[in-house]
């Protein structure tokens with residue numbers, strides 16, 4: 057039996073909070089037929105929850121990497137693992153995402169093709185509650201940062217390389233700078249592409265309707281990314297007010313990815329960082345919080361992406377951590393949630409997933425209201441997307457007042473059983 061009616065006390069539609077419930081959300085087929093105040097005369101609900109919102113969008117993850125794998129030597133060795141092992145990791149990661157309420161993952165690049173492979177597997181399944189948007193293999197310069205996620209190209213190979221990526225990828229990833237050096241507290245090396253080269257990548261991708269996401273930290277790289285007019289800046293450490301103004305003006309999005317740097321700061325013993333690095337990390341994170349709050353005030357389009365797969369950043373829970381980092385930086389919760397729901401879908405020309413009559417179902421059910429306690433985002437009871445309906449609670453313990461236990465899960469098995477390799 058499918059869920060036809062959900063009673064909720066509060067819901068967030070992707071941009072606005074509706075508190076004056078209870079509401080009755082009626083689903084017909086794979087769309088929301090109506091939302092109306094729940095009254096004593098309303099039809100009985102199949103399930104009652106405190107809170108509903110659209111499925112979450114993870115804007116930056118690497119599905120082939122296991123963020124829970126902490127040992128540095130093991131992480132290096134993993135990059136030589138067999139494709140079957142990497143694909144198994146991606147399956148586990150997709151499952152972790154679903155359980156965290158993530159229904160869309162943008163994979164930010166891998167050179168092994170696992171992002172395309174897992175996307176293909178998920179597309180084979182009906183119904184499926186999560187979709188992967190793949191960047192395939194990103195672009196970088198030879199001998200520069202990003203070999204795990206990108207192919208090396210020369211400037212004269214840009215047009216052909218972008219066309220090749222766009223044949224199979226929803227996004228074009230570019231490695232523009234190196235990573236943050238925590239020992240020195242800055243970014244190593246000059247940008248990998250100049251303004252003209254990067255603008256050519258952006259223009260070629262845009263001609264094929266593909267947004268560009270650009271790995272970039274440090275002022276030199278940020279200046280290039282902004283001048284080239286990329287679609288989104290990923291990481292963006294060492295941001296400045298001046299660059300944020302330009303980003304707002306040019307409508308360049310920002311996925312600040314607090315999580316990987318926070319993980320380094322929180323577990324220095326795992327990272328083998330020398331003394332002094334932790335002060336640098338604290339300083340970098342403080343400045344990042346300040347600039348993310350400033351970005352919100354200036355109207356820069358923030359996107360929530362955790363860089364899951366990075367050391368210490370697990371899939372699914374990493375995105376929730378990221379949302380809480382944005383909140384702690386001073387971005388109001390509604391804006392944080394928009395950065396992980398309505399905004400990425402709009403910017404990527406996807407169906408909106410708005411909780412409103414006439415919209416396709418893509419929603420998550422929470423056991424508590426995150427506007428009372430943001431930690432409630434960690435307690436996803438279930439996901440309803442299209443004709444997929446997943447219940448993450450144990451039968452008989454869900455407290456679904458208006459529902460006999462298990463009816464949220466109609467013709468599908470729980471998420472753990474519904475994924476491609478049939479693990480349970």
Ligand SMILES: [Zn+2]
Pocket residue numbers: 116117118164363
């Ligand atoms: Zn990344």
